[in-house]
Amino acid sequence: MSSGPGAVQAGVSKPLLLGLAGAGLFVAAMDAYVVVTLLPVMIADVGLTIDRLEQATPLVTGFLTGYIVAMPLLGAYSDARGRAPVYAACMxxxxxxxxxxxxxxxxxxxxxxxxxxxRVLQGLGGGGLVPLTLALAAxxxxxxxxxxxxxxxxxxxxAGSVFGPLYGAALAAAAAAIGGWRFVFWINVPLAVICGAGLLLGRRSIRGESAEAGSVIDWLSAGLLGIGLGLLVLALYPDDPTxxxxxxxxxxxGLLSLALLGLYAWRQMRRLEPLIPRPLLRSAPFIGSSVANLLIGGALMVALVDVPILGRLVFNLDQLNSGLLLSRFLAGVPVGALVGGVLSARIGLRPIALAGVLLAAAAFWLMSGWQADELTVNLGPLRQADLALAMCGVGLGLVIAPLAGAVLNMTRTET
Structure with missing residues (x-):
């Protein structure tokens, strides 16, 4: 197996390099959802009233649109230009x-x-950090x-997704003392400089951290894919949900999105160097992992959307306590992801992925039977609902590392 663009030389601190990259990723992940709890203190400054709060949702969807547009593009670009400079550009x-x-x-x-x-620019930069940090780890x-x-x-x-809303809530409570909600975004600037500059300095010690000979980026295909995905998000955005x-x-x-994504697929079938190598598209493990990722992502969104709604409408909780109820689930996801990585290295990818799916499925089954008095039901010293939420988060988290490992292993084998 040949060394990738980020293969490290002996004597260089691998945890330090990955820690710098991961710190930037953590900050970007927090910013994806930090505005959720900051919205009440932000909307007054941008001319919105509290009864038109849905008009502020582009502050979240704009970030996520940039996020999903950047993710599939910048990993391939870093293969040609090197992880560190592309990471620094994203920061x-x-x-x-x-x-x-x-x-x-x-x-x-x-x-x-x-x-x-x-927010869109933040999303473009933050979205690029995901494939770059994963590629650097590999x-x-x-x-x-x-x-x-x-x-x-x-x-x-x-973990960034977990702490984002909590971080925003804490800063919203202290907004007057720290100079308002803008502090949340000003603090990103020095953090971005530290992470980007640190990785660039470490670049000198990373073997092969330069452009690969003969690498060609298909920007037209990248544009078709990125704009098509962005338009799909725009099509699904309910601007007047009432x-x-x-x-x-x-x-x-929606029609334009389908047309652009169709053109992207047509072009990929005729390119000598497609964005996704053709051997991967014929690989059962790659297709299976991709489909599993899609389904796990759907299950994750079900929990993210439905648990706060249940908290407000069924359990009669206020907004803060509905968010705290969701935090039981969110806290389990990073724990499961970390444990899943360790156990996958010792036991194997498939057993851990299967265990995670079964654990999450069992938790969803328990949650499907929740009643209005569910928060009063205890299992020992803990509430049964909290245990089900944590179990669901851990289960979905367990699947993350095995699926990512399977796809990356297949990518290295086939390319």
Whole structure:
């Protein structure tokens, strides 16, 4: 197996390099959801009223749109240009987006578009960090240690998603003391500089951290895929959920998305160097892992959406306590991801993935029978609902490292 663009030389601290990359990923993951609990203190500064809160959802969806557009593109680009410079560029983009977000309403521009633009740039930079950090982990470590490293990266990302809303809630409570909600985004700038610069300095000690000879990036295919995915998110975004389930752009954006994604697929079948190598598309393990990722992601979204709704409508909790109820689930995901990486290295990928799926399925089955008095039912010293939520999070987390390891192992074998 040949060394990847980030193969490390002897004497270099692998944990330090991966820790710097993971720190940036953690900050970006927190920022994906930090605005959820900051919205009440942000909307007054951008001209929205509390009864039109749905108009502020682009602050979340804008970030996530940039996130999903960047993820499939920048991993391949780092193969050609090196992990460290592309990572540093992503941190720079994330920092610029943070500055735009922090200055919204302070300058004579339309506040909401300015704010959304900043969030999209944050998402583009943050989304690029996901494949880059995973690829760096795969470059730095081999054998069983690789799966542990991948599990650690996944745990960091999921931990960021857990702490994001809690971080936002804490800062919202202390907004007056720290100068308002803008502090959340200003603090990203020095953190981005430290992580990006640190990895660039470490680049000198990473063997092969340069452009690969003959590597060609198919920017047209990348653009078709990225814009097609972005339009798909736009099509599914309900801009007026009170009156309709889909947005006003559902049909035009959806049709254009399908057309662009169709053109992308057509072009990939004819390219000599497609973004996704053709041997992978004929590989049963790769297809199986990809489908499993899709299903696990769907299950994750079901919990993220439904648990707070159950908290508000069934258990009669306020917004804060509904979020805290969800935190039982979210806290289990990074724990499962970390444990899954360690156990996969010792036992194997398939047994741990299967165990995670079965554990999550059992937890969802328990949750499907919840009643209005569920929060009063105890199992020993703990509430039964809390145990089910934590079990579900751990189960889904256990699957992350085995699936990532299977895909990366197949990628290294087939490419």
């Amino acid at each position: 720079g983009l994330f920092a610029v987006g943070s500055i735009l977000t922090a200055t919204a309403g302070l300058l004579p521009y339309a506040e909401m578009p300015w704010l959304v633009a900043g 470059d730095l470590y081999r054998g069983p240690d690789r799966v542990i490293a991948l599990g650690s990266v996944a745990a960091l990302q999921e 009156n309709r389930a889909t947005g006003a752009l559902f049909i035009p954006a």
